[in-house]
Amino acid sequence: MNSKNLNPNVSVDCVVFGFDNEKLNILLIEQKPINPSIKPQSALPGDLVLEEESLDDAACRVLHELTGLTGIYLRQFKTFGDPNRVRDVKDLAWLQTYREYPQARVITIAYYALVKMNDFSPEASSFADRVYWCDIHNIPPLAFDHNLIAAEGLLTLRREFEAHRIGFELLPKKFTLSHLQRLYEIILDRKFDKRNFRKKILRENILTPLMEKQQGVYHKPARLYQFNLEELQEHTAFNGNPIAI
Amino acid sequence: MNSKNLNPNVSVDCVVFGFDNEKLNILLIEQKPINPSIKPQSALPGDLVLEEESLDDAACRVLHELTGLTGIYLRQFKTFGDPNRVRDVKDLAWLQTYREYPQARVITIAYYALVKMNDFSPEASSFADRVYWCDIHNIPPLAFDHNLIAAEGLLTLRREFEAHRIGFELLPKKFTLSHLQRLYEIILDRKFDKRNFRKKILRENILTPLMEKQQGVYHKPARLYQFNLEELQEHTAFNGNPIAI
Numbered sequence: 001m002n003s004k005n006l007n008p009n010v011s012v013d014c015v016v017f018g019f020d021n022e023k024l025n026i027l028l029i030e031q032k033p034i035n036p037s038i039k040p041q042s043a044l045p046g047d048l049v050l051e052e053e054s055l056d057d058a059a060c061r062v063l064h065e066l067t068g069l070t071g072i073y074l075r076q077f078k079t080f081g082d083p084n085r086v087r088d089v090k091d092l093a094w095l096q097t098y099r100e101y102p103q104a105r106v107i108t109i110a111y112y113a114l115v116k117m118n119d120f121s122p123e124a125s126s127f128a129d130r131v132y133w134c135d136i137h138n139i140p141p142l143a144f145d146h147n148l149i150a151a152e153g154l155l156t157l158r159r160e161f162e163a164h165r166i167g168f169e170l171l172p173k174k175f176t177l178s179h180l181q182r183l184y185e186i187i188l189d190r191k192f193d194k195r196n197f198r199k200k201i202l203r204e205n206i207l208t209p210l211m212e213k214q215q216g217v218y219h220k221p222a223r224l225y226q227f228n229l230e231e232l233q234e235h236t237a238f239n240g241n242p243i244a245i
Numbered sequence: 246m247n248s249k250n251l252n253p254n255v256s257v258d259c260v261v262f263g264f265d266n267e268k269l270n271i272l273l274i275e276q277k278p279i280n281p282s283i284k285p286q287s288a289l290p291g292d293l294v295l296e297e298e299s300l301d302d303a304a305c306r307v308l309h310e311l312t313g314l315t316g317i318y319l320r321q322f323k324t325f326g327d328p329n330r331v332r333d334v335k336d337l338a339w340l341q342t343y344r345e346y347p348q349a350r351v352i353t354i355a356y357y358a359l360v361k362m363n364d365f366s367p368e369a370s371s372f373a374d375r376v377y378w379c380d381i382h383n384i385p386p387l388a389f390d391h392n393l394i395a396a397e398g399l400l401t402l403r404r405e406f407e408a409h410r411i412g413f414e415l416l417p418k419k420f421t422l423s424h425l426q427r428l429y430e431i432i433l434d435r436k437f438d439k440r441n442f443r444k445k446i447l448r449e450n451i452l453t454p455l456m457e458k459q460q461g462v463y464h465k466p467a468r469l470y471q472f473n474l475e476e477l478q479e480h481t482a483f484n485g486n487p488i489a490i
Binding site (some may be wrong): 007009049051053054076078080081082105107159162163211 | 321
């Protein structure tokens with residue numbers, strides 16, 4: 001790509017969430033090593049916007065270029081514009097290697113995405129040397145202000161989950177009630193009583209029990225469920241009444 | 246201000262809501278006339294961001310410069326980045342008169358604000374010739390993509406009101422139940438039955454009845470209420486459970 005087509009002042013960054021039935025993770029890239037004396041940093045997948053590209057298109061393109069992911073639902077959530085957000089000395093060496101105007105102020109539009117971890121196998125390319133999932137409770141120091149962006153992304157997910165149940169896309173198509181409870185607990189950061197949780201969630205009528213059970217587990221296999229999409233849409237529509245469990 | 250300090254690619258725009266107990270309004274500016282053959286356009290208050298200024302600071306400064314409003318709670322809600330959003334031929338003449346790079350792509354960070362209309366008297370200055378309140382149901386064709394931004398601002402207010410009751414700042418400190426019902430109806434765009442509305446809202450315990458009644462009205466004066474702020478905070482906190490009426 002011709003770097004002349006890149007807007008030096010505006011970028012996009014993506015907070016991609018994945019759930020492995022146990023932990024909530026975000027997708028990070030590790031920068032290509034510049035020289036042996038500098039330890040490569042990790043960062044959210046992100047890059048400058050092309051001059052003639054919409055922001056949504058930029059987010060899709062950049063995520064695809066760096067991680068191979070495609071066909072993912074991305075949602076803009078906040079724009080970060082601290083004048084010094086890319087001026088920390090720790091970020092300078094890297095910016096100098098791949099930005100035409102490393103001194104330019106960069107305002108970044110942050111997106112979040114929810115992916116079913118089993119359906120996607122990210123692969124590093126472009127200036128990403130490696131791409132990996134990282135537990136949200138164990139995020140290393142990231143480049144630029146990316147720790148802040150990741151934290152705000154999580155806060156947004158929590159709010160949207162509470163208000164509109166956005167977050168169920170993280171589950172596989174068929175899941176157990178334990179997995180669903182775990183998702184509630186990890187997004188909302190609190191524990192639920194197992195019996196109460198099951199009673200409440202089943203009363204809502206958003207789940208359809210299947211005749212199938214879990215396979216390949218050591219414990220007694222649990223029943224699988226899937227979402228009753230029509231009911232769920234009623235419950236989660238932006239114009240409907242939000243419902244809290 | 247030295248225009249050299251302005252970032253040519255990034256602006257802020259403000260959707261300021263005001264409620265007059267009857268209608269929901271937004272604040273518009275009318276551009277200074279360029280020449281007699283061109284009818285001045287209306288627009289949302291907005292302008293380019295200074296190179297060394299945060300986005301929140303820019304929104305406050307720009308709103309103050311154009312309308313005199315200050316001390317207002319502004320909240321970022323969405324960034325608009327269609328590559329052609331400031332290239333419509335209708336906007337060219339005006340851009341040429343006051344922008345150093347009228348051809349530059351401009352990405353704008355949109356804010357919304359809620360003001361008690363009685364507490365603020367906006368006054369036009371800078372490149373605003375006139376500033377006025379406009380009923381949301383009667384917005385004229387605006388400059389750039391400002392009709393879209395205003396519509397998305399309204400959608401955001403509606404969503405946040407449903408999920409977190411953000412919107413009560415639009416009411417005066419003391420209000421009648423009719424005014425409160427009217428606010429619900431206009432933001433959510435639907436009618437409520439008067440008796441049911443009163444029953445439900447009083448049951449929530451977020452209102453404190455005052456010993457005062459309305460003054461200067463021709464009909465029988467209604468009792469005034471104010472918010473029970475502690476209860477309201479419980480109900481509206483972002484981390485609490487959203488509640489729908």
